[in-house]
Amino acid sequence: xxxxxxxxxxxxxxxLGILLVxxxxxxxxVSRGALLASxxxxxxxxxxxxxxxxxxxxxxDVADMVDIMKAFASKEESSTxxxxxxxxxxxxxxxxxxxxxxxx
Amino acid sequence: xxxxxxxxxxxxxxxTGAVSGLTxxxxxxxVLAKASGKVIVVGGGFGGATCAQYLKRWGPDIDVTLVERExxxxxxxxxxxxLAGDLPMDKITFSYDGLKAKxxxxxxxxxTGVDAGSKKVTLKGGDSMSADMVVLSxxxxxxxxxxENDDKVAESMPHAWKAGPQTLLLRKQIEAMKDGGTxxxxxxxxxxxxxxxxxxxxxxIAHYLKNNKPKSKIIIVDSNESHxxxxxxxxxWKHLYGMxxxxxxxxxxxxxxxxxxxxxxxxMTVTKEFGDKFKGDVINFIPYQKAADLVHKAGLTNKDGWCxxxxxxxxxxxxxxxxxxxxxxxxxxxxxxxxxxxxxxxNCAAAIVSKLAGQEMPTPTYANTCYSLISPDFGIxxxxxxxxxxxxxxxxxxxxxxxxxxEKDRFYKNEAKYAKGWYNSITMDMFG
Ligand SMILES: Cc1cc2nc3c(=O)[nH]c(=O)nc-3n(C[C@H](O)[C@H](O)[C@H](O)COP(=O)(O)OP(=O)(O)OC[C@H]3O[C@@H](n4cnc5c(N)ncnc54)[C@H](O)[C@@H]3O)c2cc1C
Numbered sequence: 001x002x003x004x005x006x007x008x009x010x011x012x013x014x015x016l017g018i019l020l021v022x023x024x025x026x027x028x029x030v031s032r033g034a035l036l037a038s039x040x041x042x043x044x045x046x047x048x049x050x051x052x053x054x055x056x057x058x059x060x061d062v063a064d065m066v067d068i069m070k071a072f073a074s075k076e077e078s079s080t081x082x083x084x085x086x087x088x089x090x091x092x093x094x095x096x097x098x099x100x101x102x103x104x
Numbered sequence: 105x106x107x108x109x110x111x112x113x114x115x116x117x118x119x120t121g122a123v124s125g126l127t128x129x130x131x132x133x134x135v136l137a138k139a140s141g142k143v144i145v146v147g148g149g150f151g152g153a154t155c156a157q158y159l160k161r162w163g164p165d166i167d168v169t170l171v172e173r174e175x176x177x178x179x180x181x182x183x184x185x186x187l188a189g190d191l192p193m194d195k196i197t198f199s200y201d202g203l204k205a206k207x208x209x210x211x212x213x214x215x216t217g218v219d220a221g222s223k224k225v226t227l228k229g230g231d232s233m234s235a236d237m238v239v240l241s242x243x244x245x246x247x248x249x250x251x252e253n254d255d256k257v258a259e260s261m262p263h264a265w266k267a268g269p270q271t272l273l274l275r276k277q278i279e280a281m282k283d284g285g286t287x288x289x290x291x292x293x294x295x296x297x298x299x300x301x302x303x304x305x306x307x308x309i310a311h312y313l314k315n316n317k318p319k320s321k322i323i324i325v326d327s328n329e330s331h332x333x334x335x336x337x338x339x340x341w342k343h344l345y346g347m348x349x350x351x352x353x354x355x356x357x358x359x360x361x362x363x364x365x366x367x368x369x370x371x372m373t374v375t376k377e378f379g380d381k382f383k384g385d386v387i388n389f390i391p392y393q394k395a396a397d398l399v400h401k402a403g404l405t406n407k408d409g410w411c412x413x414x415x416x417x418x419x420x421x422x423x424x425x426x427x428x429x430x431x432x433x434x435x436x437x438x439x440x441x442x443x444x445x446x447x448x449x450x451n452c453a454a455a456i457v458s459k460l461a462g463q464e465m466p467t468p469t470y471a472n473t474c475y476s477l478i479s480p481d482f483g484i485x486x487x488x489x490x491x492x493x494x495x496x497x498x499x500x501x502x503x504x505x506x507x508x509x510x511e512k513d514r515f516y517k518n519e520a521k522y523a524k525g526w527y528n529s530i531t532m533d534m535f536g
Contacts, residue, residue: 029463030466039469046533
């Protein structure tokens, strides 16, 4: 099983390489993660890079982001605003936005 | 590669979990897609400016033109702070230079007509232009005739419900008022732009009066029987200013005497349906509202004067390829706010970019937050996340700041602080 995944990942990466080299990777696309994260950028600045005094949320480890968002939602981590937004997303959605923001 | 189509390729990436990996690297997921075409956006406010920005960001090859009547945009958010003398006007005024720098064509002119069939937009200057898609976010217009004399009081009883000269006029009148005077605030029946707006306004005027004219009073003569964030506003008023008859803020709901029937600028009085009369030294009459003229003339409004749209894409229900955003549209459970318009604009941009690239749009997702300052250091808010279910926008999670003193004082202070962060961020999203 593990082997198969590794093999497929390798194949996909290879294909991506071809596409990039061929210059086919072009503009004009919006992923689910980008759309989700754009709703965080409203308060956390472009690319989640912060907007005084709201903190930067870019470049965070995906697991850490999902963890703190779940903690906001359960109010284990106290917040004035975040608990209400964090409660609105599934774990899968949190992962997608976290992955997008990590690369910013 | 030739014998593998795009969907297969994406499926393969998806199977390996590499799809998300690609976005991490900043590489678009659907590497074979290319969105191109021409889109005209009309209205450079919360909906329109955001939509133009995100069309360009997600579809750099799309030819995006923004048409806006004014050369500068003054935000309604934080205009109550200007009204109360806490902020100068230039701090809430923005140019479109940031959009131009990103390759968005910005035309300063009024759109006089939109032909929904041919996607042709006509300008006041006489020119016209066509596009593949047209996005309209023209905001609201005031409708007159529901209250006697309501069309004659824009100068004597300024609405200040579109930020700009009206804000400064009302500010001047409040400044000129004697200590011991009465300010009347008259909110229209729902739905109107910014449901908490009139109550934030009462709060910040109270803050000014408390410090400068402490014998003065504010009476909110409401045409509604309840209002946004009611418990939290009332607790804040009691805490900071005093609330009730004879106190600094007195709120009179619709059920006490009915809606407003008449405003009289010669005597500066307001009469309710069942005869109650109020006299004000300063009167803020906020007129009834509908979607802006542009969408009426284009035949896009329903019987109530708002635009019905498919709430995932914001495409008009009566005109294909024409999209309506923001205050002008009917957006399920979302209130008419700048944050809502911004969120709608992102979904609309995602729908258009995807369509021009021949893809399905990602699952829509929406959010709103309305901060209100009860004083410059005391904030409350309402926030919600929404999803698209059974054809309309429905709430998934939501919450209002608990009424004082349920939280510690620093909570309300932090909300006031983060309200500024929200403003800095959302205006960067639109104009940066
Ligand atoms: C006092 C007050 C306080 C508020 N505070 C908040 C807040 O704290 N948070 C919040 O989220 N919301 C707030 N709002 C609400 C917010 O301002 C609106 O919901 C928001 O502006 C709606 O965006 P829009 O794009 O629909 O319209 P607008 O922002 O009004 O933009 C419409 C634009 O279209 C242009 N236009 C119209 N017709 C034409 C035409 N024919 N040709 C060319 N251009 C045209 C107009 O000039 C305007 O620039 C507040 C509102 C008020 C009145």
